Amino acid sequence: MTPARRLRNIIGGSAGNLVEWFDWFAYAAFTVYFAPIFFPEGDSTAQLLSAAAVFAVGFLMRPVGAWVMGVYSDRKGRKAGLTLSVTLMCTGSLIIACTPGHASIGLAAPALLLFARMLQGLSVGGEYGSSATYLSEMATARHRGFWSSFQYVTLISGQLLALLLLIVLQKTMAEPDLAAWGWRIPFFVGAALAVVVFWLRRRLDETSAFIASDANEAPKSSALLLILKHPKEALMVLGLTAGGTVAFYTYTTYLQKFLVNTSGFSKTTATEISAAALFVFMLLQPAVGALSDRIGRRPVMIAFGVAGVLFTVPIMTALSGVDSPFIAFLLAMTALVIVSGYTSINAVVKAELFPAHIRALGVALPYAIANALFGGTAEYAALWFKGEGMESAYFWYVTGLIGLSLLTYIRMRDTGRNSLITHD
Template structure:
């Protein structure tokens, strides 16, 4: 009975997480189509830079979301935090779906786009901490890595569903219609699905860890003064992992068009196929960590990421074969699985229950804003400067920083702060 309740709660939390991340990634998937509508006419790289900057602005709200909703989730429950985050995501998606273009309302168009992304950034900032904590606490001790890996399964699924919607629209609509108004459809879908998730999350069970937590209150001051080492570890282990993930997935879709020379439809197909395989191997990574520990997987990602990131990007520059591009992208994503499949549980296992959501959410969101959210912008800026390969070295260096962190930290499977089974 207990196991059935756990599985039901994990599936329920994961389904909501999928919709949240679909809404977030729909922006990235359809950037090539809506960029000309929100900004003045210019060359493609300039318009992509503008939309990438707005993408990064959304990430700047994630630390604030992690801070405010992390405290909210620690004080009022993981379920309450999950419900609040999806409400904000719904509002942001509907604003993007309904906002007229730059030629109609001028500067108000990019302004509303920024407002929508700020709301979504606030939402995702709280969503990550709440969902990572909820899934880690709901899972039993012996399968915590496996079940918490579904946090990234649903994150990737959201990105994949956004790409599938893109592929479907590319096949059922003309290019002109998709460029003109069809790009609004995925944001409208996301807004409607977020309403469904709101009601789904209201029926979730609360975790035992929250029910038994200490009476001490969660706050920014408490996190910094009582858990400074753990907060710093979360930031450092996240830096290389999140940058690699966004470089290998979100940015690569644009890279295949803007550098490799593939058409938009082919690049989307390559991206979708690689992400689907990537999604399937996340539970394998989580289950492996339950047997051998979390640390070996993270060290493996660090070593392979440092060694192979530059060669993978350089090879992708000159490939014109979709199968070769797919193999290279999938290889990069397999490498980063050593981080993505277990990063949620590693962070949750570092903190006691009364401050766990904040401890997971805020340092992660800060690192994500600095390194993940700016990945596309930095990559395109290097390209604009005429030194695109500088970005490859940047990714390699940050993975190296995280690798040093992995080598020095304790294995959280053996030293977990999640005491309930």
């Protein structure tokens, strides 16, 4: 494969990942506006808590999606898995965009919202394993950390675009209109972009690693095979993900609500702070990924673990009492620099742990389980602690999970030096 063709495939796979995550994060970005539409009872915290519960249910579907679509991607090809995942995401976004509010159809409104998030959870559960595997296999060994980091570049880009669209709508629409119907716009946009991505993904090349595995008639991917033959690696993915995912969702999806509900910023200011921090965070990913190609994956992840344990509580405590948007941005940015030690290389580390015939499932399923337990519940847990009057306990909860992951990083081998990806 020529370098130009390889680059085209990486860009094509990354562009699809961006749209997938735009659709996924649009829910989080616009929650403060549509929560009263679907959950009219209670104060603002109660409404956000109900919407966060639906967000968490989407994460609970991710292990199912990871299992079903991970097996599908291992058996039918990475390209096939990527195409199916974007189809499910498009359907979920359309349902959210078109569903009437509680005032019109009663309990059917939150029920349809829940169903749509379940579809999106299935999609994202499969998307992570397929895209992480595709980008890691498509990259060359020398620059695998750099190129695979674009999974989180596009993931963050999707979240950033959702926030930027929110800022544009906040600037151009009256707040009552945005709360009444304007929040539906991003879901229509996401569904339309997903159609474009479907076409792009149909034109991707399959990876040589999958082709070789398929030709060698390797054992068929299944959850039973993963448990029986690769239990250590699966548990390792669970351990290395737990702290990273709760830190990521704390400083990205939850940060916007934290700045409004706790710090006291307006919705517009909180969105602008989050967007600015995410933009710099996005730019950091390739740099840290390239660093891992030079010094190894393990030192980079250990650096995240140590800094996360030491600084999570001080950063969150300072953010809770800050009144300057610039200081809030600096604190958020400091946290995200730390988290980059996980986000930039976690996909390639997982992919390098497994042989090709079970790689997509091995990457996706334990990661999705960890996300369902710790990532998807992060926002709900934070709001629950706040509702109980002990918000600072959440800061220690995040610290504890990062500490758990740090133990995994210390004990694991450096996958960059001992990779099971044997085909470029």
